[in-house]
Amino acid sequence: MSPTNGLTIAVPRGALFKGTLDRLDGLGVDTSEVRANDRKLLFADVGLITMRPSDVPTYVAAGAADLGITGKDVLMEHADSASPGLGREVYELLDLGFGRCVMVLATTAGPDPAAEALRRLGVMRVATKYPRIALGHFERTGRQADIVEVKGSVELAPLTGLVDAIVDLTATGTTLRENNLVIREEICVCTARLIANPVAHKLKAAAIDEVLERLRAQ
């Protein structure tokens, strides 16, 4: 049996890539080719497929991969809603602990422009790549916000007057500081998670549990 028990695992490229491959090394998976080749996406002989972190839940939910590793931020943004009628999308099995980041509300330094907007205009404009997480946060805290979804450097938005605040993920806060932004609120801590396809979780229970135990023991 292969180190992954014949399972297909979705591996996120990007910030969680190295941590994920280190954990897979720990399982005995030969990740040398994955590390060496950043154009190839499918590594069938070792049961790995690589993709953007935000695509991992999509592949796992559809059963194209049995297991996947991605950030909690991605899972929260992907939404935990069931497909109509039947079942949930993915199981979240294990907090792998690495890739720790904080989802924060940040504004330009000095007087808080978001609080000022809320006070005078009754609503604050917030740029984010995570509209669902941001909306949920403002709903839970009873504030009105106009969410502006951006795809790239969120830090630009408050500096240009596009918005009053941003909701974004930060590991060290360096990028925020370099753009003269300060953290006003911490929304949640996000780490890498192991997720499973619900059907694979039943039909390949022994294989998944065994991998899960070895990852837990690392």
Add this chain to the structure above:
Amino acid sequence: MNPRPAGGEAGSGSRRSSPSTVPPVIHPIPSGTRDVLPDEMRELRQITESLRGVFDEAGYGEVYTPALEYESVLARGDMDEARPAYRVFDEAGEVLVLRSDMTVPIARVVATRYAHAEPPLRFCYFAHSYRGVRPQRGQPREFLQAGIELIGAPAPHGTAEVLSVICGALDALGLESYRVGLGDAGLYPSLLDGFGVTGESRARLLAELTRGDFVGLETELRGLELADEEIDLMLRVPQMRGGPGVLEVTPGPVADVVAGLQGVHALLERSVADRVIFDLGLSLRSLGYYTGAIFEIYDPAVGMPIGAGGRYDDLLGRFGASQPAVGFALAVDRLHLALAGEERTTQPAAGAPVSAP
């Protein structure tokens, strides 16, 4: 997004004689709905005819109910999760909804039309239901379900009968690798009761379980004042799934529930029992009215369950006709995917072999 019929090969209907250089005029339909053309329809018909044969053989009479119902009537069923997504006002200002499943309408029919009938009652249906969708997720707004409802047959016999009919139906279709996940909606609640977990934390734990978030479940459990071994147990039990051996580990609080599952297992024929995966963590989020045994049907070729069902012993009571009941629904489109995935085409349904129920 609308695929153009290549070269007018849209099926066996009449052809327009326009030159192939003229692009077709695309008239859109709502996302999550679709047209079914003859090639697909023939295959879907084979599936539904085969299922109908099995249901009929087992004594389940087909019913049809209106797609539109009064919201005030359907709301008697628990619509928390299966809340109808489409509402209109009628000429008298009543709110009409498009049904989101068939179980609640059939409960209404039983209460209204079969108040004095001798149980058990057996019904089957082939009908579309409607749910709201989130954009760009390929979710259907309208989907065809094939299912049965067995009214007035308590556990474990009623449950075992329905499981046998499911397997008979899927066998008749020629589906080979399907499995039936069998759990109990009351299992984790019993465990929580046993450890005195109540109120908000209980609701949060059940929500984490239903969401399939075992990390969240552990976080919530660690926040409670429980002994480590109790937490371990409450984490381990819902992840237990597999053969009947799973049922041998019975912590006190869930002994009754597990005994109930064993009771069902004891009644199953070997061929059915072999399909069953006992799943102590099974928790269906989609419908809030399940009370006892619940099941999901899996096929390795499809990444999501192809059917689901369970006992709903309280639902009829909400319509004033209290009776135990159990049923299931198969998602016909997903069955089709599973069959295609297993690279089998169904044989003509006429005289299709029906395995003994």
